[in-house]
Amino acid sequence: LKELKKLTRRQASTVTQLLTEHVPLNKYLHCIRKKLSGICDGCRQHDKSVEHYLTRCPAHLAARARPRMKVGKDINSAARMLANTEYFEAIAKFVKRTRRLR
Secondary structure (H helix, E strand, O other): OHHHHHOOHHHHHHHHHHHHOOOOOHHHHHHOOOOOOOEOOOOOOOEOOHHHHHHHOHHHHHHHHHHHHHHHHHHHOHHHHHHOHHHHHHHHHHHHHHOOOO
16 A cells, blocks of 8 residues: 555554554454453453454543544544545554554
């Protein structure tokens, strides 16, 4: 994707991991037997999936506020956000603010 070329290498790597769902979030780590549970460490209510991390986890509510302006109504769907290459930079900035994926 040419939109990935506009990002730093780290941002492009993060977006690619989110797109493929091969990302160090608890749900994936549990699937590959690196974690005992897929439950989110932030809210302890749901699996920490890409969908939960990007759109629902209350622990990241403040970090989600800024990309909301850029992404608009698509903020409610990780699939829609990741399908629109115009949002890649906003997603990468959200990830950096949460300090969750390093």
